[in-house]
Amino acid sequence: xxxxxxxxxxxxxxxxxxxxxxxxxxxxxxxxxxxxxxxxxxxxxxxxxxxxxxxxxxxxxxxxxxxxxxxxxxxxxxxxxxxxxxxxxxxxxxxxxxxxxxxxxxxxxxxxxxxxxxxxxxxxxxxxxxxxxxxxxxxxxxxxxxxxxxxxxxxxxxxxxxxxxxxxxxxxxxxxxxxxxxxxxxxxxxxxxxxxxxxxxxxxxxxxxxxxxxxxxxxxxxxxxxxxxxxxxxxxxxxxxxxxxxxxxxxxxxxxxxxxxxxxxxxxxxxxxxxxxxxxxxxxxxxxxxxxxxxxxxxxxxxxxxxxxxxxxxxxxxxxxxxxxxxxxxxxxxxxxxxxxxxxxxxxxxxxxxxxxxxxxxxxxxxxxxxxxxxxxxxxxxxxxxxxxxxxxxxxxxxxxxxxxxxxxxxxxxxxxxxxxxxxxxxxxxxxxxxxxxxxxxxxxxxxxxxxxxxxxxxxxxxxxxxxxxxxxxxxxxxxxxxxxxxxxxxxxxxxxxxxxxxxxxxxxxxxxxxxxxxxxxxxxxxxxxxxxxxx
Amino acid sequence: xxxxxxxxxxxxxxxxxxxxxxxxxxxxxxxxxxxxxxxxxxxxxxxxxxxxxxxxxxxxxxxxxxxxxxxxxxxxxxxxxxxxxxxxxxxxxxxxxxxxxxxxxxxxxxxxxxxxxxxxxxxxxxxxxxxxxxxxxxxxxxxxxxxxxxxxxxxxxxxxxxxxxxxxxxxxxxxxxxxxxxxxxxxxxxxxxxxxxxxxxxxxxxxxxxxxxxxxxxxxxxxxxxxxxxxxxxxxxxxxxxxxxxxxxxxxxxxxxxxxxxxxxxxxxxxxxxxxxxxxxxxxxxxxxxxxxxxxxxxxxxxxxxxxxxxxxxxx
Numbered sequence: 001x002x003x004x005x006x007x008x009x010x011x012x013x014x015x016x017x018x019x020x021x022x023x024x025x026x027x028x029x030x031x032x033x034x035x036x037x038x039x040x041x042x043x044x045x046x047x048x049x050x051x052x053x054x055x056x057x058x059x060x061x062x063x064x065x066x067x068x069x070x071x072x073x074x075x076x077x078x079x080x081x082x083x084x085x086x087x088x089x090x091x092x093x094x095x096x097x098x099x100x101x102x103x104x105x106x107x108x109x110x111x112x113x114x115x116x117x118x119x120x121x122x123x124x125x126x127x128x129x130x131x132x133x134x135x136x137x138x139x140x141x142x143x144x145x146x147x148x149x150x151x152x153x154x155x156x157x158x159x160x161x162x163x164x165x166x167x168x169x170x171x172x173x174x175x176x177x178x179x180x181x182x183x184x185x186x187x188x189x190x191x192x193x194x195x196x197x198x199x200x201x202x203x204x205x206x207x208x209x210x211x212x213x214x215x216x217x218x219x220x221x222x223x224x225x226x227x228x229x230x231x232x233x234x235x236x237x238x239x240x241x242x243x244x245x246x247x248x249x250x251x252x253x254x255x256x257x258x259x260x261x262x263x264x265x266x267x268x269x270x271x272x273x274x275x276x277x278x279x280x281x282x283x284x285x286x287x288x289x290x291x292x293x294x295x296x297x298x299x300x301x302x303x304x305x306x307x308x309x310x311x312x313x314x315x316x317x318x319x320x321x322x323x324x325x326x327x328x329x330x331x332x333x334x335x336x337x338x339x340x341x342x343x344x345x346x347x348x349x350x351x352x353x354x355x356x357x358x359x360x361x362x363x364x365x366x367x368x369x370x371x372x373x374x375x376x377x378x379x380x381x382x383x384x385x386x387x388x389x390x391x392x393x394x395x396x397x398x399x400x401x402x403x404x405x406x407x408x409x410x411x412x413x414x415x416x417x418x419x420x421x422x423x424x425x426x427x428x429x430x431x432x433x434x435x436x437x438x439x440x441x442x443x444x445x446x447x448x449x450x451x452x453x454x455x456x457x458x459x460x461x462x463x464x465x466x467x468x469x470x471x472x473x474x475x476x477x478x479x480x481x482x483x484x485x486x487x488x489x490x491x492x493x494x495x496x497x498x499x500x501x502x503x504x505x506x507x508x509x510x511x512x513x514x515x516x517x518x519x520x521x522x523x524x525x526x527x528x529x530x531x532x533x534x535x536x
Numbered sequence: 537x538x539x540x541x542x543x544x545x546x547x548x549x550x551x552x553x554x555x556x557x558x559x560x561x562x563x564x565x566x567x568x569x570x571x572x573x574x575x576x577x578x579x580x581x582x583x584x585x586x587x588x589x590x591x592x593x594x595x596x597x598x599x600x601x602x603x604x605x606x607x608x609x610x611x612x613x614x615x616x617x618x619x620x621x622x623x624x625x626x627x628x629x630x631x632x633x634x635x636x637x638x639x640x641x642x643x644x645x646x647x648x649x650x651x652x653x654x655x656x657x658x659x660x661x662x663x664x665x666x667x668x669x670x671x672x673x674x675x676x677x678x679x680x681x682x683x684x685x686x687x688x689x690x691x692x693x694x695x696x697x698x699x700x701x702x703x704x705x706x707x708x709x710x711x712x713x714x715x716x717x718x719x720x721x722x723x724x725x726x727x728x729x730x731x732x733x734x735x736x737x738x739x740x741x742x743x744x745x746x747x748x749x750x751x752x753x754x755x756x757x758x759x760x761x762x763x764x765x766x767x768x769x770x771x772x773x774x775x776x777x778x779x780x781x782x783x784x785x786x787x788x789x790x791x792x793x794x795x796x797x798x799x800x801x802x803x804x805x806x807x808x809x810x811x812x813x814x815x816x817x818x819x820x821x822x823x824x825x826x827x828x829x830x831x832x833x834x835x836x837x838x839x840x841x842x843x844x845x846x847x848x849x850x851x852x
Contacts, residue, residue, distance in 0.1 A: 499604070
């Protein structure tokens with residue numbers, strides 16, 4: 001109802017402006033009103049529509065599941081026959097249909113405007129399609145945000161945090177396009193496609209991947225912890241990254257050839273999309289979900305075939321490494337454009353290609369090193385979020401401290417942390433470098449950055465730390481007597497899979513039922529308690 | 537499959553929230569076709585246990601089987617055969633009662649003619665006929681409870697899990713709800729309901745489990761628990777025609793199994809250990825010695841007495 005009122009206000013506002021404008025510019029007796037002002041008003045309306053979508057929809061989407069929880073309907077839904085996938089799909093399409101409904105409210109008015117000239121109907125329809133895509137993306141990410149937060153109040157805080165920067169960027173872009181350029185987003189996208197088709201497809205695919213990934217993440221979060229559903233979810237994550245890797249493989253030569261900031265931007269981007277989700281996967285708990293254990297017991301061959309996609313033990317790390325490996329072929333691609341450029345001599349061009357490729361591998365191995373640290377922390381008992389945060393923060397602080405030490409006091413013996421060179425290993429620096437000329441100038445202060453083979457030293461360091469943390473994690477696993485690779489070890493722990501033969505046991509008086517007869521309130525393993533807390 | 541005739545089997549069940557052990561090594565069975573009361577003070581672990589049974593909560597230890605299926609490994613199958621009613625009935629604003637039931641029928645994958653048929657059946661059973669067009673938000677608590685019970689019955693489950701169904705209902709609604717539960721038992725359903733309103737459970741429950749501080753302190757039929765609690769002793773209150781003075785205790789103490797508990801004027805209470813049939817020896821001895829009995833009553837432990845005896849009222 002509130003949304004409808006807001007939209008009616010917007011429609012009324014646009015209509016009023018039209019009438020006022022018609023009265024003011026009634027210098028054309030042959031036209032009902034000025035086609036120029038009609039066009040502008042449509043753009044104003046489209047901007048306001050974008051504004052409303054960006055402000056209202058994150059809150060609608062971000063509270064979709066948490067509202068069910070707070071209104072006590074979520075438990076009822078979860079005991080029905082609906083799977084988590086169906087629930088999330090239903091939430092997503094419900095939000096999408098609300099969005100389309102909102103768009104349709106204003107559609108008649110705008111379509112009528114096309115009769116007056118200035119705006120083509122097909123352009124308007126395409127613009128509406130763009131807005132539908134925006135709604136779909138916000139809905140997908142919002143459902144994920146809502147699935148993450150357990151309480152309604154938290155969701156209202158987390159939703160703006162989720163959307164603040166993307167929405168700010170979207171509104172900035174929409175305002176520039178509609179109000180300053182007086183163009184539609186569709187026309188800007190067409191221009192983008194014409195000038196940089198590969199980057200265009202990359203952008204589109206990223207929107208698609210992030211939206212689909214959000215929905216998969218929401219399904220995973222709403223699935224029972226002990227469910228076997230984590231297996232298809234990991235396969236889905238692998239396929240999404242595989243898709244991204246293929247795109248990167250196809251367009252790597254041209255992307256790496258764009259020079260300047262773009263090299264770092266692309267690397268930072270891939271570091272970003274790999275870093276956050278994979279750190280959480282690597283740092284997840286070492287326990288094997290019960291459903292997976294049951295699969296290992298009942299279908300050992302299938303379980304072995306899918307071993308890398310099953311959670312728990314060292315598989316959490318191996319899965320992340322597998323995904324990182326997907327991106328290696330892209331780094332192997334020849335940078336043909338640079339080599340064929342007649343203005344650059346072959347030696348310089350080859351050196352540039354070598355440098356970029358080394359840089360690329362350095363970033364990938366840096367990611368692997370961080371994954372190993374997160375995995376080690378996960379083995380130690382930290383939760384996935386804590387492990388990911390600690391791993392990233394530790395690495396970032398270490399790099400910065402050691403770089404400062406090197407710069408200030410010229411301390412030798414930090415092969416991996418050459419000034420500038422070590423900084424490459426942080427996405428913070430990559431983003432900063434790509435985003436500001438000042439950062440590039442800052443970086444140029446370190447001559448060793450461009451020294452031949454310097455980046456390879458960084459790679460060696462990252463490989464070494466990867467091995468170190470992997471070995472340490474294995475050691476922790478041995479000490480804690482946790483299975484590293486086994487999916488089903490014949491021991492179901494204290495969770496009973498099969499009904500024991502024993503009937504309920506009464507004590508001597510026949511009243512109290514307690515077979516163990518002991519208060520083992522401290523006996524629950526940490527991993528099992530963790531599982532329970534997540535579900536609670 | 538189930539190893540016994542029990543529809544619900546709980547074994548070594550433990551659930552913790554941080555350092556608090558909400559459910560601690562709980563064991564019990566519920567037989568098919570009975571009304572089973574799950575009794576305990578607030579914070580005893582009733583709702584946590586119910587959430588595990590209803591596939592909403594993963595335990596830390598142990599297991600729960602419904603119809604021989606494990607809630608951990610076969611939750612989807614269990615949900616097909618289980619109706620769950622939470623302690624607070626959530627409703628979707630803007631829906632009518634009929635739309636609410638239609639929605640939940642579809643979440644149970646019931647469509648078309650079958651949907652209309654099962655909705656008609658549950659509406660008749662729960663007496664919701666006059667409320668079908670009412671908005672769910674406008675319903676009273678009792679009506680909402682009936683509506684929620686109706687949605688739990690849509691897929692014709694064998695086992696109904698009702699968490700505090702009588703909580704917050706007025707006396708009339710409670711009686712109506714109790715009659716409804718008895719009707720469900722007559723239809724062959726097994727009803728597992730938690731409550732702390734013992735007077736509601738006592739007349740309808742075939743068996744009970746009493747839980748306190750996460751542990752089951754008693755389980756069985758009310759008669760069984762009474763017998764177990766009394767440890768073979770039966771209490772009788774006797775009223776004589778005139779005050780026996782000090783003569784009573786020396787006279788009756790010679791009978792094996794007799795123990796005088798209390799004497800007050802013409803009334804006295806004693807405990808009889810052994811076969812209740814042999815308590816007639818007391819009456820005979822009294823008559824032989826000139827005492828005229830004007831009244832005898834066997835002292836019954838009702839559910840409230842049992843509950844108060846077994847629980848301390850402490851919470852975790």
